[in-house]
Amino acid sequence: MRAVGLLRYGGPEVLRVVELPTPHAGPGEVRIRVRAAAVNPADTLIRAGMTPVRLRDGDPVLPGQDIAGTIDEVGFGVSGALAPGGPVMAMINPTRAAGGGYAEWVVLPETWVVPAPAGASPAEAATLPLNGLTALHALDQLRLAPGSTLAVTGAAGAVGGYAVQLAKTAGHRVLADAASGDVELVAALGADVTVARGPGVADRFREHAPDGVDAAVDAALLGSALLPAVRDGGTVALLRGGPDPVLRAQADQRRIHMVSAYVHEYDGRRDKLDLLRRLAEEGALTLRVAGRFPPEEAARAHQLLEAGGVRGRLIIEF
Structure with missing residues (x-):
């Protein structure tokens, strides 16, 4: 072959x-x-x-x-x-x-x-499969209460886009970042609010969530730059490994929890992959x-x- x-x-x-x-x-x-x-x-x-x-x-x-x-x-x-x-x-x-x-x-x-x-x-x-399961594992790790406010970075990308759509399907309010050419795309994926990506994005998220978002999916790998957007006691899902010592220390100061989305924890999880299939058939995933x-x-x-x-x-x- x-x-x-x-x-x-x-x-x-x-x-x-x-x-x-x-x-x-x-x-x-x-x-x-x-x-x-x-x-x-x-x-x-x-x-x-x-x-x-x-x-x-x-x-x-x-x-x-x-x-x-x-x-x-x-x-x-x-x-x-x-x-x-x-x-x-x-x-x-x-x-x-x-x-x-x-x-x-x-x-x-x-x-x-x-x-x-x-x-x-x-x-x-x-x-x-890979990107949908990554986004799903991140959201499962966050364990959001109904109606939570979630920030998603890298929302125009494959993982970020699925995170936006899965969060909306679960009934959450979603704030997402986007480059100027991706605003319509990210809005079409279902984001309630779209802010400009790049330096200062955490401040722009705060404009729409003055008390801080409940959680974030950091698909753009912003790390420390995203923390100011999250409320004290909130949660951030990291998509590539665990937090480095500096990020961990910054998060601990404000009791922000860090979770790592490791997609291969869902190896062989037919139930999780079949959930994505059903959502795609329903039009909830693009x-x-x-x-x-x-x-x-x-x-x-x-x-x-x-x-x-x-x-x-x-x-x-x-």
Whole structure:
């Protein structure tokens, strides 16, 4: 089978199409004929050697954590909910021995796989698992009381956009930041208030929440710059690791709680991924495809993502 991988760490140029043995489903597993794999920031970190995903004895490393396609093989004991020919989507943990999802076929435990949203193309479905589960895990960690006020940074991005929509679905008031060219997009996602992103954003949030927001999802990784927007005793969800000592000390001074959204805590959580499917089918979540590339142009997709300004997800199509 064809896959996109790397034999050394580096820039986008290290990505190449490789030939690998086609896997087969074992007991409790399904094989997915991948039609679309999303390109995420985490994939660029894998490519650069900045994650626990390590090169192994000359075998290529495969990035990719979001896939969509069709079931084409099922192992012994798989329930009838997943049958050959059914359109599906899944999130992958690329630290597994078989690597990530940039491949024509992927084998996963059946509990990691759910039907794709009805009516969604494979490219659209592939934008949802990793980023949707990240946003959902962040909100689950915040444990917001009904009707809370939430600030979301990076709201035009994939995780931030899903955080806005999930929070609105849960009945919260959402303040979000946006660049001038993204104001209409963020408003369409459901934000109650949109403020200009950039220096001083915490003050602009405070103009609309004078006592401070109850919580924040920091998808833009602002760190300390966001804390003044949060009320004493509030909560901030961090999306890339835990707080550094300086941020922790600043938060502790005002009894602000810091929680880390680690998406792979939801590995194999069919219930969580199926919730996202249902919300997408209901129109509560918007599936945004920013561009499509053949495997031979995976490097170009990585270049565009790292250049910034991508709205939605770039997709490698097999």
